[in-house]
Amino acid sequence: MSESLAIAVHVDLTVMPGRICGFLGPNGSGKTTTLRMICGLLIPDAGEGEVLGLDLANQRRAIKHQIGYMTQKFGLFSDLSIAENLEFIARVYRLDRRRERVADTLEKLGLMSRADQLAGKLSGGWKQRLALAAAVMHEPKILLLDEPTAGVDPQARREFWDQIHALAAEGMTVLVSTHYMDEAERCHEIAYIAYGVMLARGTIHEVIARSGLSALQGEGPGADRLAAEIEQQPGVAMAAPFGTPLHVCGPDPAALRAAVQPWADRIRFTPAEPSLEDVFIHLMRGATDNSVEAR
């Protein structure tokens, strides 16, 4: 309540129904703020916005009916059971055939076996699944997920993504904010915002191709320890050890080749595919921080 956060967000995002869009950006870039604005939890101080053709400032209630929002922090009632939580949500949305809807949702998201367990006693994966169930039970047109799989083990994460894809297949539009590249790679398309400005947009291949980066992978004795040194070279955007090999990338392939030449005798550099991470770090370094955080 007390920290004031001035964030300028200039985002125009069109996502087709049934598509999953990954929403990426560095910490404090305005991802959560944007999601909160979309679902009506924040009113923009200035400027305007529209979601589903509805005005963000004046039609927030109409928007809320058509949006499912899964908060970053688990936001259901820890002293109610899974079924009780869903029942509450069903009442709040005034769903008809409440019992059936709750039972269907429990079934669909595989929550049946623990329906009577208190939400507070669940593990991270189960909590997340419950939160997803609560966000989609009213069959929203748009599903907003704010860093949904933070702190969840790989298997639970995979199951979660399978569920998201199943929901999208039914026609739900999904917007997921995340920091994880592997999650971004599961999205149909991605949008990268930094400090309120959209820097890249498209499928993963498009984003990588448009970045104009090229990469090299260096293998040889001590390659992983050269990162800091190579990064100083002109023409190198960044260098990072990927395990034992060294991953180097830069905007110009010829300049990149030239830059690693001094080490070519002991380390073999082969062309590699620039990763999404390369693109993002590159974009992030180019963006200026215009968010002012007062604490």
Place this chain on the structure above:
Amino acid sequence: MWERIGAMIFKEVRQMARDPSTIAMMFFFPIIQLVIFGYAINNDPRHLPLVVEANDNSAFSRSIVSALRTTGYFDITEVAGSYGAADRMISEGKAQFALTIPTDFARRLVRGERPQLLLTADATDPASTGPAVAAVNEAVAQALARDLIGPLAGRQQGPPPIDLVLHRSYNPEGITSHNTVPGLLAIILSMTMVALTSMSVTRETEQGTMENLLATPLRPVEVMVGKIVPYFLLGFVQVCVVLGFAIVVFEVPFVGSLGLLLAVTLLFTLVSLALGFTISTLVESQVQSMMASMLYLMPSILLSGFAFPYRGMPVWAQWLAELLPPTHYIRLVRGIMLKGWEWPLVLPESGKLVLMLLVLGIIAVRRYRDTVA
């Protein structure tokens, strides 16, 4: 070991310093207590409203009144000639004592018949009665000692020349519980309604469930009403329990109307709930809301007339007490239960509670937002 303890202490102090409201409260509390106990509370209250109904316009009654005035215990109003006017003033709470001087007082005094003086005390608050009664006795004796001279000097020997009859109305035996138990209703309701509501709302914010609630179509007013109703019912159960105990166990007389009592209780409960909700919109954590509730409860117990006589307090403290809902509710409960107040008599105090409800309701609705951060 000491270094590790030192590390803990250092960290703890740092965290404390980051929470200035806690520190402020820690200093604020003792200061409030010092001020209240040191200045506001007075178990030997002065300036009690006394009405003298002098039906006998004699030199004796005039000198008794002026002697009473010089004691400093009383603020005296005189009414004359209209029988029962003094009683009405006590019933309405405008006077705490009434001294009735009978029509033939002077004549019977001169004849040596030991005439009676009737002192009626509003014993719904027995604590302040004792010292005042002693003061009346003293004043009357002094006045008469000055006046019984010449041929009447003989009256000064032997038994006291007059008979001061004390009538403790509404609580003839001066039982303290008749006063405290109805007041307890106000305190218990304040404790639970204010503290529980404010904490339950803050808990939603603290645990992150509020964000989820607000993303649903729930309107702020729906969240508010939904949170308040269960506590309201809880308050009703409490009222029943306290009233049951008051009547069955403590045998507090209940002369007024139960319906009226429940109506003002409803009003007071709503005020307390609105206050609790308002607190929750002003604080950031459950701990803070707990402290804020305590900050409200302490003066409520000490200044409202529950624990100490309202009339014994200096004017500034009385003004402060006027701002506290329990002050008015306690007057209403005592009025209805012990004095049998009927509809028109409850209006002034109820009106103040309605006003408080409106103000708090407006603040709560204005402060409570359906957005985060």
